[in-house]
Amino acid sequence: MAGGVPIYDIGALSVRCNTRIIADSQPEFAVHTFSDLPTPHAVPRSSTFLRLKKKLERSVGEAIADFNMIEDGDTVMVCVSGGKDSFSLLSILLALRERAPVDFRIVAMNLDQKQPGFPDDVLPAHFAALGVEYRIVTEDTYAIVKDKIPAGKTSCSLCSRLRRGIIYRTASEIGATKIALGHHRDDMIETLFLNLFFGGRIKSMPPKLVSDDGQHVVIRPLAYCVEKDLARFARAMAYPIIPCNLCGSQENAQRRQIKHMLNAWADAHPGRIESIFTAMKNVVPSHLLDEKLFDFKKLTKEVAVAEGDVAFDPPDFDDPVGAPQAVISMVRGH
Incomplete structure (x- = not known):
């Protein structure tokens, strides 16, 4: 199709560190370690999994279509943290690209922040096995954060700002026209209430935005995806999940309160x-x-x-x- 026409069934990934696997009552998905990781193409074939996969692909496609996230000729830099969301969406994006009505380039990008214990061989091996173009960027933001943030304090805000600058720089270097992040529906709802309760604003995460300098377009194709579905998908695919707590920082207490409130609402109502x-x-x-x-x-x-x-x-x-x-x-x- 001609340039400017949106893609209706493709997706993108995550820059976040949130890799918490949600408890699920269904036992059909086992958790694997790095050593027993199957090949990336060993996709489960159960009917339960295939329905889940189809649901996620449809949700991603609808979000991309609704907000015109990806167009013909785009270079999409997919930010992969090693968490459940980014692993899942990389698989979905590659699968959907096979039947997308337009051409676009995928470049997987990971930022190695030199956190203690970070397994720097896992993601390159995964990308290579998938045959996807990728860029590993190494920046010791961990040392900067530890120098600036007192011990015991949450460092997520500073870490996020440093990470964003590196992501924008890398996008310019590879000529990316879109930067795909993996925030999902639950992230957006949590952010809405964080701003409402603690910031005095009715504001969430936009599905699509332009950076402050006007140089980059950021998209969130997981906007319609439910976190529990992504967690189940990741377990089924047996991804080598990289923990999000390697830096030693704790989850923001306010966000933790919001998560608890929303989970209670979901159970009761x-x-x-x-x-x-x-x-x-x-x-x-x-x-x-x-x-x-x-x-x-x-x-x-x-x-x-x-x-x-x-x-x-x-x-x-x-x-x-x-x-x-x-x-x-x-x-x-x-």
């Missing part, structure tokens, strides 16, 4: 998390208070406002627009 995510795609600026999004001062009787009079009415959730069936059943009490 099926469909609530799905409804929250649907709400992130259905924002009505005229019914909030942000003058940057809606010009209330210029509002007159002659200006039509979407859902205008509804502001006077109690919300009617008998049949919420875009809400999952589980949510509709919940609010109806059955």
